[in-house]
Amino acid sequence: MVNVCQPSNLRQASEAVQSSIGARLEEDRTDSSAVDDEVTYAANLSHSKPSPNSAQNPNPSPSDDQSNSPPNLLHLSFNQDHGCFSVGTDQGFRIYNCDPLREVFRRVLDRGGGFGIVEMVFRWNLFAVVGGGSDPQFPATKVMIWNDQQNRCTRELSFRSEVRAVRLRRDRIVVVLDQRVYVYNFSNLKVMHMVETSENPKGLCEVSQAAESFVLVCPWLQKGQVRVENYSSKKTKFILAHGSRIACFALTLDGKVLATASTKGTLVRIYNTSDGNLLQEVRRGADRAEIYSLAFSPTAQWLAVSSDKGTVHVFSLQVNSVSAGNDKPHNAASDASHALPPTRSSLSFIKGVLPKYFSSEWSVAQFRLHEGCQYIVAFGHQKNTVVILGMDGSFYRCQFDPVSGGEMTQLEFYNFLNSKGP
Template sequence: MESPEAADGPGSHRGSICSSFNQDTTSLSVGTKSGYQLFSVTSVDKMDSIHEGVECPDVYIVERLFSSSLVVVVSLSMPRRMNVYHFKKGTEICNYSYSNNILSVRLNRQRLVVCLEESVYIHNIKDMKLLKTLLNTPCNPSGLCALSVNHGNSYLAYPGSTTIGEIIVYDANNLCTLTLIPAHDSPLAALTFTTSGGKLASASEKGTVIRVFSVPEGQKLFEFRRGMKRYVSISSLSFSADAQFLCASSNTETVHIFKLEQHSPSQEEASPTWSAYVGKMFTAASTYLPAQVSDMMHQDRAFATVRLNMFGLKNVCALATIQKLPRLLVASSDGHLYIYNVDPQDGGECVLVQKHRLFETEEDLVEDKDEADLEDAPAQPANQSYAATVALPSTPPSSTTLMGYSEDGGVKKGEVIPEHEFAEGPVCLDDENEFPPVSSQSN
């Protein structure tokens, strides 16, 4: 099997190995050769470093749970092991080892999902108990999957075929399959849910068409054409928080933003225009034209675009409201975050307003590492705890060793928490907005 390093090609990246935004796009997580870093993205002009983790090098997966202290890390040195940290306390909550390399991890308030090439593991995030193992899933070498982040649902989407773009939508709360969506003719390349989980966007390996479906029904709602250039590798899809916009980035220099709007017939009749007239002609014609032709007529072009000053570099895009204005964020593997203004009324070409350098270049990192190697290795923190739990298909864990999982200190070091004692409690990791503490503490 191809290793994560070979699959993702971090050797070709000058700055970062991986990048990901948290669920509400308030922070950016970056995996590097020396560990990982968390940055705040709530301001345009400054980008504060929240935390720098050096527990393990060559981090190729790092995911933060909203604005909490929980962060999941996977390293190229141990690609089958997932480490879950409470980074503010500097402690490890737990770790799990799997039967093969971990390709992706997704989080929400209820579930933690780990995707391997031919299996998916669903954990209860409150106690890390393994709830379900989906074995013999279609071969998924990139670990493509998406998890909704809404309070009330945990919809999981992953490929249902290796030859065509089928999407399996799975209910990770009730542990059952909801629907199978025949989304594309070629295999899938990207998936993402709206914040509410009510819509799912997808793109195929061809990269020309992006479709949006209702969840859980699987009905096609929108179809957007990214461009006429075929076989473009779409690496990132992301909805805005209000689900009005969808951005898509690829290995080309263009990021596209699409607007999800239904054209009202009553408005067109009230103020008839040439485009409305032509649109009605296309609608009438689509009843007798071939499906491929009528589909082309219904495809909407990009509402807004961004021209990056790079080509071929892997990047992750997201739409966010920062300082009360809509912005497009692009985190590139060259070690920079680009922030653009988006005009929500007229669209068009977005304007670059800020470029942040996330860290030093690879050459600087190598020099720092050489200097650090000359010094004695730092001692492991005394309060660090490690779990020996192994989550294999044949031996699911019955309990997990946890440390510091609640704001008031949690359990004692290394204490094993029975499943029933922890499963109903709130996940409370220092963030009073997302996870209110069980009891308030006086200053």
């Protein structure tokens, strides 16, 4: 066991977060014993010597970005409450506030290397980062914990294979490899659990954020099947969600509701994670599509979907899931009593006679984007808004009408890569 951080120190780190990054956002195993054949070690870099086999400096110094040309994006993700987002580039990483859109800070380390994964813990100043690109800042087999208050990496997790994704809670670090998911205690990096998965090159995995409920969702061994681990109730559920391989999924903050899409990309299904029951099925379209992103509104009244077809859809859901986030619930679903019911085909009255397609539930609102770019979506803090981020640096804020539906209204557009920083 490695004593990386005592609970009192972790609380101090949490408090420091609120006074550093939080303030700016509100303004506008010293032992190297292997856990198994995949995990090499977890280390406290404050007390461990540099690895003789590593050419990377584990605690590089931040430096100013001297490049005049925009960097290439390698990673893009929202934080847990969708109030800000992180950007990994081939020249460091950046953190942005969503509302209003503002660059909070950027870090270009002494090597100027790339970051393939940058994950936040709400508005803490601790980040999980993994190297990426043609000149990675760190090996792709290591998860580094960057403490921005100290301007250095303080801890690391090392593996024998490439890290595909990282998910964070206030108390857990979840690392996704090709065929395994590891759950660590955040305070001491002790391995709490390991889950085997099907081949998972996209690093599909989601975790709940409620303090009283820890739910983890990942692909299971059978095609189209999802494994739901409820660590609070100590129950495991297997859901056969689709006939094709899982391409994308989303989990509500409380972990009660799951949305899934397959590689076919025509249907999105909504499940109750506690019993595995299908709650609702909505249709994106008739043609195959690659689903890039799924996102619930805070109360799970709405679901946003983006795909390679260049359209963001908003669906009306008939489920209820109370937000378990750090902040007050958003206002996006405040007009619930006046919202549109799920939009059905005009031929749905002869359900059972015509193919299932004609009785499908369709999106109530849409927004058209340029095809050929990957976009991720989230619901904004403003009433009935959707925030869309593109791997080309585009930022859209759109508003939908919960009563009339139809085409969304574009409220804002920026290219955040052109920002010169705070």
